[in-house]
Amino acid sequence: MVLYRGGVREALILGGTGAIGTAVARRLLTHGWKVTVTGRDESHVDAPLLGQGVRFQALERTDRGAVAAVLGAGVDLLLDCACFTARDAELLLPLLSLVGSPVMVSSKAVYMDARGRHSNSPEPPCFDGPIREDQATLPPGGGWGQDTGEGYGRHKVAAERVLLESGAPVTVLRPSKVHGRRARPPREWVFVKRALDQRPFVLLAREGRGVDHPTSAANLAALVELAAEKPGPRVLNAADPDAPEALEISRVVAAHLGHRWEEVLLPEGARPELGDHPWNRPFPIVLDMSAAELLGYRPVGGYSSTVVEELDWLTDLAGSDPWPRELGDGYFSRYFDYEAEDRFLERRAG
Numbered sequence: 187m188v189l190y191r192g193g194v195r196e197a198l199i200l201g202g203t204g205a206i207g208t209a210v211a212r213r214l215l216t217h218g219w220k221v222t223v224t225g226r227d228e229s230h231v232d233a234p235l236l237g238q239g240v241r242f243q244a245l246e247r248t249d250r251g252a253v254a255a256v257l258g259a260g261v262d263l264l265l266d267c268a269c270f271t272a273r274d275a276e277l278l279l280p281l282l283s284l285v286g287s288p289v290m291v292s293s294k295a296v297y298m299d300a301r302g303r304h305s306n307s308p309e310p311p312c313f314d315g316p317i318r319e320d321q322a323t324l325p326p327g328g329g330w331g332q333d334t335g336e337g338y339g340r341h342k343v344a345a346e347r348v349l350l351e352s353g354a355p356v357t358v359l360r361p362s363k364v365h366g367r368r369a370r371p372p373r374e375w376v377f378v379k380r381a382l383d384q385r386p387f388v389l390l391a392r393e394g395r396g397v398d399h400p401t402s403a404a405n406l407a408a409l410v411e412l413a414a415e416k417p418g419p420r421v422l423n424a425a426d427p428d429a430p431e432a433l434e435i436s437r438v439v440a441a442h443l444g445h446r447w448e449e450v451l452l453p454e455g456a457r458p459e460l461g462d463h464p465w466n467r468p469f470p471i472v473l474d475m476s477a478a479e480l481l482g483y484r485p486v487g488g489y490s491s492t493v494v495e496e497l498d499w500l501t502d503l504a505g506s507d508p509w510p511r512e513l514g515d516g517y518f519s520r521y522f523d524y525e526a527e528d529r530f531l532e533r534r535a536g
């Protein structure tokens with residue numbers, strides 16, 4: 187079912203004020219769509235989007251009546267960026283007949299290695315190679331909260347299954363580490379802040395070899411638009427065409443900010459509080475993108491070109507007063523112990 191009311195396609199993005207919703211809304215607007223995004227707080231909407239005609243509707247994702255009301259007579263694309271549990275998914279079921287292409291944002295956190303480890307388990311996972319969509323997933327649900335490391339992936343699996351078993355043409359997307367304007371958390375901040383602080387060194391655990399596949403929100407938006415054009419029941423990985431090592435990521439950031447630093451590549455087994463960063467993985471996590479490519483996915487660019495948007499946004503944010511919430515949360519605190527680094531480097535030099 188494609189509605190094309192008056193030739194204008196309509197999209198509704200639930201939880202649309204983060205990086206994914208922002209990038210998808212921007213892409214669809216460019217291609218002539220009418221877009222509504224929802225969230226809890228209008229101040230989180232990317233301001234330029236409002237100027238370009240995006241409509242914002244405040245709504246609690248768990249309120250079925252509110253979701254139905256904003257869906258109205260139906261849309262061509264429903265993108266759900268705030269579907270975390272089977273219950274969230276069930277809420278959508280009676281509404282799916284009003285949607286041309288329903289797309290749910292899941293996560294690579296659903297994947298489980300041969301020993302039951304996953305991207306949020308205390309012990310890091312070790313996959314045999316690039317992860318395909320038919321890789322084993324965690325068992326659904328269980329007794330953990332959906333916002334815990336153990337529960338997040340399990341509840342995503344449960345939500346996926348509700349939608350995939352509905353008979354509707356639901357596309358489930360599994361992104362990895364999302365970057366883009368309004369990313370939460372904006373992981374590259376660990377290197378951007380360092381460059382803005384004019385740090386003369388960057389310390390990198392595991393000699394900077396960690397790999398955890400990035401997903402540009404702009405690339406994900408290309409995949410969402412493709413799913414809108416070709417509705418169908420399916421699961422697709424959603425990641426960038428390349429999966430750079432942390433060392434390369436740090437270099438992309440330093441080069442973009444015009445900063446030079448000495449790279450201190452710490453060997454395996456060095457003190458864990460030194461040189462940690464968000465891509466610090468003993469075994470690479472890479473998503474196989476061939477299923478998306480087969481469908482026609484054409485990424486807009488590789489990591490180094492697509493991440494620039496987030497880097498510029500972060501540089502602007504860093505000058506804000508008051509200090510922006512995106513940069514202040516506890517996620518980053520362990521990455522900026524400059525005193526411990528300086529002590530280590532002094533001892534090493536002396």
Ligand SMILES: NC(=O)c1ccc[n+]([C@@H]2O[C@H](COP(=O)([O-])OP(=O)(O)OC[C@H]3O[C@@H](n4cnc5c(N)ncnc54)[C@H](OP(=O)(O)O)[C@@H]3O)[C@@H](O)[C@H]2O)c1
Pocket residue numbers: 200201202203204205206207224225226227228230245246247248266267268269270291292293294361362363364365368369370371
């Ligand atoms: N970020 C990543 O690296 C990553 C990786 C893999 C998968 N994912 C998946 O991507 C999706 C999130 O996308 P994102 O990173 O673009 O967004 P995000 O920054 O996490 O923002 C989530 C969005 O959902 C809204 N939201 C959350 N809970 C809600 C509720 N109870 N009622 C109404 N709105 C609610 C938020 O509204 P407010 O702004 O008003 O709070 C916001 O618009 C999630 O499904 C997540 O599991 C993210």
